[in-house]
Amino acid sequence: MDERLSRIKQYIHEKGEIKLAELQQLFPGLSSMTLRRDLKKLEDAGEAVRTKGGAKSIRHLSRIKEEMYAKRSLENTAEKYIIAKKALGYMEESRSVFLDSGTTVMCLAQLLEAQKLFITTSAPNIALECVKNPNATINLIGGNLNRDNLSLSGITALDFLDNINIDIAFMAASGFSHKNGFTCGNYAEGEIKKKVIAKAGKVIVLMDSSKYGKSLPFTFARLNDVDMVISDDGLPSEAEKSLTANKYKK
Template sequence: MLTQERRRKILDLLEEQGSVTVARLSEEFNSSESTIRRDLVALSQLGKLNKVHGGATVLSQQFLKNEDTVEEKSLKYVDEKVAVAKYAASQISDDDFVFIDAGSTTYLMTKYIKSTKATFVTNGIAHAKKLARKGCKVYVLGGQLKDTTEAIIGLVAASNLQKYNFSKAFIGTNGISEKQGFTTPDTDEAMLKAVAVERSFVAYILADHSKFNKVSAVTFAPLDAGCIVCDRCDDETLKQKSVIKEVV
């Protein structure tokens, strides 16, 4: 296995488990412990992890500089996202007026919606098509199309959203932290998410466990602004300071 590939997989494993030992990594990647130690030193110097005696731990709070494409997001934490999506869909009633944010978990959610008499507004092109095919009444926001996330964003979309009063909103996030709240890397997307939270009676923030203690460039809502629906949360401080529904 090439060095860069092994180091990428070390980071993936660390993100999933929170901490790893040199012995475990040596066995996992069939590499000597000295090689693994060099990997951990290099990754620590790059600011990717905390190197500790005998292994490494995930950074207590990671800053997200880049955003994955829709395709890349759809391949990560699939089982966890499905569990979150199923629970979120079950919260919709026929008399609801719902906003559904663009995103991989919210897209999965559309598959499991049974209350087809509810009315939906979305900024996700794929989401709108899926809802329409189910026979739902769905409105699509106008505005600028962001290619990487296939989301309608910008001032026009935010202005359109301002006139609605939603009973429920289902919103994705890139990061969740105690201090910075819910964050996302794009200012235009953050503006739209902020309006959606503000205009909703109940806002559900959908996230898998990898989003906790991550911070992206722009805060769109404080931690107490919505109910977090996640597969699991291992951070007791966040549990005490927010409303969290764990579904796995």
């Protein structure tokens, strides 16, 4: 494919929309007619729709649609959406991020903008969600697939993690108590989480308030091990204080 066409395509997928005027600034010295024809090609290729004065990315449009859809279907679990939305603010472009398995993180994956990211995840459903983002590189750790929470674990998954670096890890927890820290219900899964947390530059835990005060068999982290806990507004005030006190630690 044409070099210029690729650049336009990338630009349009990142911004969601482009104006002919912007294109002319991007490619000075080219006639508007040529750029117009390029947009037509993108439209024919099913990448974009031409609008008055420019074009819009189809991927971006369907992302908006999905967002609306997801928003509605998540109304009963509005907390997850709130948490994911907050977490989105800590997603940094061009970073290596780890996405844990779990519905809250899945929600985050659905909200991801078309930014450039290197994503590693332990959840095949999250990987398939993220692959819709044209600018993301997706890595999936290998291993045995847990039927209950759709997460991968096992010795090979641990080996996989040895070979990658993680800037930011977005982790899920099934329970938290001051006595036992962050806990989950599966040993192998806990091992994965431990390793990810050990390797990550920054650890953010996404946990809705219903998990507070509950303990599951396997502890994968203490409060000190994580940099931030993102939750909804349902936390008891003293919990809120202790969990969010260590924001921006490290």
